[in-house]
Amino acid sequence: MRRVRPTRILVYLFLLAVSGWILLPLWSGVVTALKSSQEVVLSTPLTPPARPTLEPLKEALDYLKRPLLNSLVLVGAGTMVSCFFGSILGYLFSKYRFRGSNLLFLLVVICLYIPPQVQLIPMTQFVSKVGLYGKLGALVLLYMFFGIPMCTFVFKTLYEEIPESYIKAAQVDGAGIWTIYRRVILPLSVIPFVIAALLQVTIIWNDYLWGLVLTRGMDNMPVTVALANLKGSFVGAWNLQMAGSIWVALPTLVIFIFLGKYIVRGYAGL
Amino acid sequence: MANVTVKKLTKRYGETVAVKDLSLEIEDGEFMVLVGPSGCGKTTLLNCIAGLLRVEEGEIWIGEKLVVSPKQGVFVAPQRREVAMVFQDYAVYPHMSVFGNIAFPLEIRKVDKKEIRKRVEEVARLLEIEELLNRKPRALSGGQRQRVAIARALVRNPQVLLMDEPFANLDAKLRVRARVEVKRLQRELGITTVFVTHDQIEAMTMGDRIAVMNAGHIEQVGSPMTLYEAPRNLFVAGFIGTPPMNMWPAKLTDKEGKYLADLGFFALELPEEVAEASPGKELMVGVRPEHIVIHREPQERSFEAKVVHIEPIGKESNVYLEADGKPVVVTTDSVLDLEIGQWAWLSLVEGKVHFFDPSSGEALR
Numbered sequence: 001m002r003r004v005r006p007t008r009i010l011v012y013l014f015l016l017a018v019s020g021w022i023l024l025p026l027w028s029g030v031v032t033a034l035k036s037s038q039e040v041v042l043s044t045p046l047t048p049p050a051r052p053t054l055e056p057l058k059e060a061l062d063y064l065k066r067p068l069l070n071s072l073v074l075v076g077a078g079t080m081v082s083c084f085f086g087s088i089l090g091y092l093f094s095k096y097r098f099r100g101s102n103l104l105f106l107l108v109v110i111c112l113y114i115p116p117q118v119q120l121i122p123m124t125q126f127v128s129k130v131g132l133y134g135k136l137g138a139l140v141l142l143y144m145f146f147g148i149p150m151c152t153f154v155f156k157t158l159y160e161e162i163p164e165s166y167i168k169a170a171q172v173d174g175a176g177i178w179t180i181y182r183r184v185i186l187p188l189s190v191i192p193f194v195i196a197a198l199l200q201v202t203i204i205w206n207d208y209l210w211g212l213v214l215t216r217g218m219d220n221m222p223v224t225v226a227l228a229n230l231k232g233s234f235v236g237a238w239n240l241q242m243a244g245s246i247w248v249a250l251p252t253l254v255i256f257i258f259l260g261k262y263i264v265r266g267y268a269g270l
Numbered sequence: 271m272a273n274v275t276v277k278k279l280t281k282r283y284g285e286t287v288a289v290k291d292l293s294l295e296i297e298d299g300e301f302m303v304l305v306g307p308s309g310c311g312k313t314t315l316l317n318c319i320a321g322l323l324r325v326e327e328g329e330i331w332i333g334e335k336l337v338v339s340p341k342q343g344v345f346v347a348p349q350r351r352e353v354a355m356v357f358q359d360y361a362v363y364p365h366m367s368v369f370g371n372i373a374f375p376l377e378i379r380k381v382d383k384k385e386i387r388k389r390v391e392e393v394a395r396l397l398e399i400e401e402l403l404n405r406k407p408r409a410l411s412g413g414q415r416q417r418v419a420i421a422r423a424l425v426r427n428p429q430v431l432l433m434d435e436p437f438a439n440l441d442a443k444l445r446v447r448a449r450v451e452v453k454r455l456q457r458e459l460g461i462t463t464v465f466v467t468h469d470q471i472e473a474m475t476m477g478d479r480i481a482v483m484n485a486g487h488i489e490q491v492g493s494p495m496t497l498y499e500a501p502r503n504l505f506v507a508g509f510i511g512t513p514p515m516n517m518w519p520a521k522l523t524d525k526e527g528k529y530l531a532d533l534g535f536f537a538l539e540l541p542e543e544v545a546e547a548s549p550g551k552e553l554m555v556g557v558r559p560e561h562i563v564i565h566r567e568p569q570e571r572s573f574e575a576k577v578v579h580i581e582p583i584g585k586e587s588n589v590y591l592e593a594d595g596k597p598v599v600v601t602t603d604s605v606l607d608l609e610i611g612q613w614a615w616l617s618l619v620e621g622k623v624h625f626f627d628p629s630s631g632e633a634l635r
Contacts, residue, residue, distance in 0.1 A: 168322050169361035172432075173375035173422070174349030183374070187365040 033057060033243040040239045060230065060243035066218050067226035068247065070136055071205060074222055078143030079200040086151020086196055091185050093152065094159040095167050096177070105156065111149035116209055127214055134216035142214070143204050150203070151196045158192040159185065198259055205252055223248050272333030272352070272429040272462060273298040274319060279328035279338075281314055288314040290486040292328070299460045301453070303477035305467055306509070311486040312466045316432050319464060320355050321348035332429060349378075354423035355432040358439060360415045362407045362422075368394075369403040372421045379426065393425045396455070413444045420452070424459070431456070431463045437472065449475055470510055474498070482506050504631040507556050507624060513588055513599045515556045519628065522551045531555055531625070535594035536573035538618070544625045547634045554626040559601040561622035564589060565615040566606065572617040577608050591616070 028045045034052040035043065043050075061068075093105050123142065124133070132138040162185065170180045211222035218226065230244045231237070274296040281289040289311045296302045304312040317323040319330060321337065324345060330338040332353065337346040354375075362371050369390055376386045394400045397417045407415055416436060423431055436452070437445045453476050456463050467473055473480045474494045482489045482497065482505070489509075490502040501507035507515050520531040520538070522545060529545035531538040531553060538555060565572060575591035575598055586603040591614065598616065608614065625634040 163359055163361065165357040165359050165361035166363060168317075168320075169355065169357055169422075170374075171322060172320050172348045172353065172355045173426075174378045176349075179378060183378075184363060 029242045029245055032238050033060075033246055035239050037237065037239060045238075056239040056243040057246070060240050061247055063230060063240075064223055064226055064244055064247055067221050067223040070219075070221060071223040072251075073136065074139055074143055075201050075204045077140045078147050078204045079197050081144040082147025082151045082200055083193055083196050085148045086153075087155045087186075087189060087192070088181070089148070089152040090155025090157075090159050090192070091181055093156045094162075095164075095185075105152075108149045108152050112153065120209075120213060123210075124213060133214065134220060136215065136220040138214045139210060139220075139222065142210055143207075147200050147203070150199060154196040154199065155189075155192050158195070159189075162188055194259055198255070201255060202252055273300075273331075274430055274462060274464065275329075275331040276315070276319070277329040277331075279315070279318060279325055279330065281311075281318055281323060281325045287486055289318065289325075292487055294481055294488060294491065296462060296464060297478075299462055301456050301463045301465065301476060301478045303465045303467060303473040303480045304483055305470055305473035305477075305480055306483035306489075308468055310483040312468075312483050313434055315483070316355075316434055316464060316466050319430070320353055320432050321346065321351050352429040353432055354426065354428035354430075355434065356416075356419050356423050356436045358435040360419040360436075360439075362410075362415050362418050364407050366407075367403065368399065368405050368407065368410070368418050371407065371418055372403075372425050375422060375426045389425055390421075393421045396424070397421045412440055413448070416440065416448065420455075424461075429462065431461050433463065433465045435467055436465075437467070437469075445472075452476070471512070474510065482509055484509075500633070501556075501624065502633055504554060504556075504626050504628075507626070507633075511558060513559050513601065515558050515624070516562070516598055518555045518596060520553050520555045522548055522553055533596075535575075535596065538623065540625070544634045548625070549627060550629065552628050553634065554628045556624035556626060557618055557622065559588065559599045561619040562598065562600045563617050563619065564600055564602050564604070564606060564608070565617065568615050569617055572615040574613055575616050577610055577612045577614060579610065580608060 024046075031048050032040060032045055033056050034054070035049045036051070036053050036055065039049060039051065089108075093101060093108075127133050127138040127142075132141065166184055167180060170184050175183065206224065207222070208224040208228070211225040212228075215221045215225065227241075227244045227248050230241050274294075276292060276294040276296075279289055279292045280287065292311075292315065294302075294315075304315060306312050314323065318325050318338065319332075325338055325340060327340060328338070329336060329341075332351055335346070335351075336342070336344055337351050338344060363374070366374065372390045372393060373386050376389060381389075390403070391400065394403055397420060399414060399417050399421060402410065402414060402418070407418065410418065416439075419436070433452075437448050440448055449472060465476060474497075477494055479491060479493055480497055481491045484505050490497060490506045492500075497506055497510050501510065501515075504517070508517065518533050520533045522540070523530050523532050523537075524545075529540040529542060531540045533555060544553075568574075573593055575593035577589060577591050578597075579590040581588040581590070586601055589600045589602060589608060591598045591600065593616070600616065606614075626632065627634055
C-alpha cells in the first residue's frame with residue numbers, strides 16, 4: 001500500500017481551507033438569492049434557505065431582461081469588430097515590418113495604458129456631438145474601437161509564432177498579402193481569436209463606467225449599470241441583488257468553463 | 271528553363287552590407303551550390319533572386335527577363351519570376367492536407383481543378399508520396415515533409431528552383447539519401463537549381479559548380495574538383511576539404527640559385543614562377559592531408575614528426591602529428607601500425623603543394 005505523507009495531508013487541508021474561503025461569497029450569493037425577503041432579514045447570509053424559492057431569480061430576470069439584451073449586443077458587436085481589425089493589424093505588424101512600424105505598434109500598446117477616467121470628458125463630448133449621447137449606439141461604437149489595441153496586441157504576439165517561411169513560401173508561390181492572410185494566417189488563427197475574444201467579452205461585459213456615463217434609461221443601459229439600480233428603495237433587497245448578480249455573472253462563467261478547456265487544448269497543440 | 275545572371279548586386283541591412291558588388295552567372299540547367307560560413311550572405315543572395323528581398327544596387331536576370339534593377343526602377347514580384355523555393359523548415363502548411371499543400375501554388379494561379387488534380391498526382395508520383403496525399407503534415411516524418419515541400423516547388427514547372435539548406439533538419443542517414451535523390455531529380459528534369467548550404471560535403475557532392483561565399487562576396491566559382499585542386503585563395507583552400515588543408519607559414523630564401531620555402535622543420539624547393547610571383551619574403555604553404563606520405567624510416571626529402579592522435583574512419587585514417595611544434599594532418603589508407611608518441615617521416619607529393627601570399631591570401635602560381 002502506498003503511504004501518504006503527512007505533509008501531503010497538510011497541503012490538501014490548506015488548499016481546502018483556501019478554496020472554502022474563496023467560494024464563501026459565491027455560497028452566500030446563491031443561498032441569499034434563493035430566500036424570500038422575510039427570510040433574508042431573519043437569517044444570516046451563510047445559512048441555507050429553510051424554504052427555497054425561485055421568486056427573486058424570476059423578479060431579477062424580469063427587471064434585467066432588457067439590459068441583459070443590451071449587454072449581449074455590446075459584447076457581440078464589440079468583440080467581433082475589434083477581433084476582426086485586431087487580427088488584420090496584428091498580421092501586418094508581425095509579418096510586414098515597414099518603416100516606423102515599431103513606433104506605430106508602440107503607440108498602439110500605449111493606448112492600452114490610458115486610463116478611461118482621462119477619456120471620460122472628451123468621449124462624452126464626442127458622443128454628444130455625433131448625436132449618440134444616452135443611446136446604446138454610443139457604447140457599441142466605443143467598444144468597437146477601444147478593443148482594437150488590445151486585440152492587435154494579442155494577435156501580433158501570437159502571429160509572431162507563425163514561421164516567417166510560411167509567408168515567404170506563399171509569396172514565392174504567388175500569393176498576395178490578402179491571399180496569404182485568408183489562406184494561411186486565418187486558418188491558423190483559432191487560438192488567437194479565442195484568446196482575444198475571451199478578453200474582449202470579459203472586459204465589455206464587466207464594464208460599468210462607460211455605460212453609467214454614456215447611456216440613459218433601461219432601453220440603453222448595459223446590465224452592470226442596471227444591476228446597481230437593483231438595490232431597492234427603502235430596505236436593501238439582498239435576495240434580489242444576489243439573484244441579479246447571478247444572472248450577470250452566469251454568461252461569463254459559462255464562457256470561461258467552456259472556452260477555458262478549449263484554450264488548454266490549444267496550448268497542448270491538439 | 272532559364273539561366274540566372276546576377277550583376278554587381280549589393281544588398282544592405284541598414285549599415286551592414288550583406289552582399290557586396292556580387293556577380294554570378296548560373297547556366298541553364300545547372301546545379302549551382304552557394305556555400306560559405308553562416309552570415310556570408312548566401313541566403314540573402316537566394317532571397318534576392320526569389321524576390322523576397324529588395325536590393326540597393328545591381329541587376330538580376332532570369333532568362334531573358336530583367337527582374338531586378340533599382341537603377342531602372344525594375345522589381346518583378348516573386349510570383350511573376352517563375353521561381354520556386356524550398357525552405358529549411360519546409361514551410362509545409364499544417365492546416366492543409368498534403369494534396370492541399372502541393373495544390374496551393376496552382377490554386378492561387380486559378381488553374382482548372384481537373385488540371386490541378388492531374389499535376390499534383392504527377393508530381394506526387396515523381397516524389398513517391400502518392401499514398402500520403404490525404405494526410406495532414408503533422409502525421410508525416412521530416413523526410414516526407416521535405417518531399418512535400420519539393421513537390422510543391424516543382425508542381426508549377428518553375429524556371430528556377432531555389433533551395434535554402436533543405437537538408438539541415440534531416441538526420442545524417444536521410445541526408446545522404448536526400449542528396450542523391452534531389453540530384454537525380456534535378457538531372458532528370460534539367461531544372462536550373464540554386465542550392466544554399468553551409469556543408470561543404472553537400473556542396474562538393476551535389477554541385478555542378480560551386481560558388482564559395484565569404485563576407486558578402488564570392489571567393490571562387492568552379493567545379494568541385496577545380497575548387498579542390500586549384501583553390502584561388504586561402505579561404506577556399508581552408509573551407510573545402512575535410513580534414514582541412516595543412517597550412518604552414520614559410521620564409522622565402524634562395525640557396526645556390528634554387529628557391530626554397532623554409533618551413534622551419536623543412537626546406538621545400540619552390541618552383542621559380544611561384545618565387546617570382548611572391549611579392550614579399552613571407553608565404554603560406556598548403557598541402558592537403560592526402561598529399562602527405564607517412565614513412566616509418568627516414569627518406570630523402572622528408573621531415574620528422576611525432577604522432578599525437580590517430581582517427582580511424584574505416585577505409586582510411588586521419589593521423590595528427592607535430593613537426594617542430596606545428597600541427598600536421600595526414601590522411602592515409604595504408605595500415606602502418608603507428609602508435610601515439612611514435613616518430614615518423616613525412617614527404618610531400620610533388621606537384622600537389624599550394625602556395626599563397628599571406629597578406630592578400632591569393633594563390634601564387
